[in-house]
Amino acid sequence: xxxxxxxxxxxxxxxxxxxxxxxxxxxxxxxxxxxxxVKWATCNVGAASAExxxxxxxxxxxxxxxxxxxxxxxxxxxTMNDIxxxxxxxxxxxxxxxxxRMPTEAEMKELLEECKWKWTKQDGVKGYKVTGPNKNSIxxxxxxxxxxxxxxGPGTGGYYWCSTPSGNENSEACQLMFDPHTQYTRGFLRDHxxxxxxxxx
Numbered sequence: 001x002x003x004x005x006x007x008x009x010x011x012x013x014x015x016x017x018x019x020x021x022x023x024x025x026x027x028x029x030x031x032x033x034x035x036x037x038v039k040w041a042t043c044n045v046g047a048a049s050a051e052x053x054x055x056x057x058x059x060x061x062x063x064x065x066x067x068x069x070x071x072x073x074x075x076x077x078x079t080m081n082d083i084x085x086x087x088x089x090x091x092x093x094x095x096x097x098x099x100x101r102m103p104t105e106a107e108m109k110e111l112l113e114e115c116k117w118k119w120t121k122q123d124g125v126k127g128y129k130v131t132g133p134n135k136n137s138i139x140x141x142x143x144x145x146x147x148x149x150x151x152x153g154p155g156t157g158g159y160y161w162c163s164t165p166s167g168n169e170n171s172e173a174c175q176l177m178f179d180p181h182t183q184y185t186r187g188f189l190r191d192h193x194x195x196x197x198x199x200x201x
Contacts, residue, residue, distance in 0.1 A: 022134065022136055023136070026039075026098070026099065026100070026200055027096065027097060027098045027099075027100070029041055029042075029096055029100065029198075030042040030043070031200050032136050032137070032138050033132075033134070033136060034111075034114075034115060034130070034131075034132025034133070034134065034136050034137070034138065035114075035132040035133040035134035035136065036107075036110050036111065036114055036115075036132060036133075037107060037110060038103065038107055038199040038200060038201055039199065039200040039201075040103075040111070040138050040197065040198075040199055040200075041100070041138075041197055041198040041199065041200070042138060042139075043197075044141070044143070044195045044196060044197050045057075045091055045092055045095050045096065045195070045196045045197075045198060046064070046095070049123075050122065050138070050139040050141070051122055051123045051124075051125040051127075051139065051141055052141070053141055053143035053144075053154065053195060054143070054195055054196075055091075055095075055195070055196075056068070056143075056145065056146040056151075056193030056194060056195060057091040057161065057193060057194065057195075057196060058072075058073050058074070058075070058190060058191050058192065058193055059075060059161055059173040059188075059190040059194070060074065060075035060078075060080060060083055060089045060173070060190060061073075061074050061075065061089075061091065062087075062088075062089070062090070062091045062094035062095065065193070066149065067148055067149055068146045068147055068148060068149075068191055068192055068193040069147070069148055069191055070191045072191075073190055073191035075089070075190050076170070076171055076190050076191055077170050077171065078170065079170055080165055081165070082104060082163050082164050082165070083102070083163045084101045084102055084103075084104055084163035084164075085099075085101040085163075090102050090163060091161075091196050092196055092198035092199075096198060099200055099201065100198040100199075100200060101163065101198060101199060101200075102161060102162065102163035102196055102198065102199070103162055103163065103197070103198075103199045104162060104163050104164050105162045105163075105164035105166065105174040105185060106164075107162075107199060108160070108162045108174070108176050108185055109185055111130065111176075112176070112183055112184070112185070114132065114133055115130045115131055115132050115133070116130070116131045117129075117130055117178075117183055118131070119180045119181075120139075122139050122141075125141050125142075125155075126141070126142045126155050126156070126180075127139055127140050127141040127142045127143075127158060128140045128142075128158070128178060128183070138197075140158055140160070140178070140197065141158065141195075142154065142155055142156055142157055142158045142178070142179075143158060143159070143195045144156070144157055144158075144159065145157075145159040145192050145193055145194050145195075146192065146193030146194075147192050147193070156179060156180070157177065157178065157179045158176070158177070158178045158179075158195070159175055159176070159177055159188070159192075159194045159195065160175060160176040160194060160195055160196065160197055161173060161174075161175055161194045161195075161196050162174040162175060162176065162185065166186070166187035166188075167187030168187070171189060171190060172187035172188060172189060172190060173187065173188065173190050174186070174187060174188075175187075175188040175194055
């Protein structure tokens with residue numbers, strides 16, 4: 001009988017030691033491993049929970065503003081490369097520090113193509129539950145976006161920046177856009193304020 005208990009204990013120890021690091025903390029921020037090439041934060045920059053919208057940023061800027069327009073956009077008209085991990089231009093890196101950064105267009109497309117997306121309501125907030133190949137999930141609130149002083153489409157659409165320039169590289173950058181019926185990436189004007197969901201390698 002003792003041998004059986006010892007074998008069971010050994011098997012349990014092996015299972016624990018081999019369990020993937022699917023969730024955890026990095027520099028005080030929670031992440032989830034969805035079974036993709038990067039780990040995804042559980043909340044947006046500026047949010048304390050998955051359901052909070054968090055801060056809005058013009059692309060390539062690291063500070064929150066009262067107005068979001070062409071007149072005060074710092075990267076409009078500038079030819080730029082991918083800004084992932086740049087403390088000068090990446091709002092995730094600048095605000096969270098260390099290894100946190102904005103997702104690239106390729107990583108955002110991986111999230112779209114490899115995960116299951118379900119429109120839902122979490123703690124009263126509308127958005128998508130995104131479930132990875134390993135069955136772990138994150139929640140992306142439909143936070144809308146900012147233009148001038150207005151918040152457009154909260155509760156009906158999500159607009160999340162990627163780190164990658166897109167389309168007209170002097171005026172647009174890639175974003176994830178979703179509504180209750182569809183999800184895709186596209187180019188979007190840099191001066192608009194979008195939310196950011198950081199990633200971790």
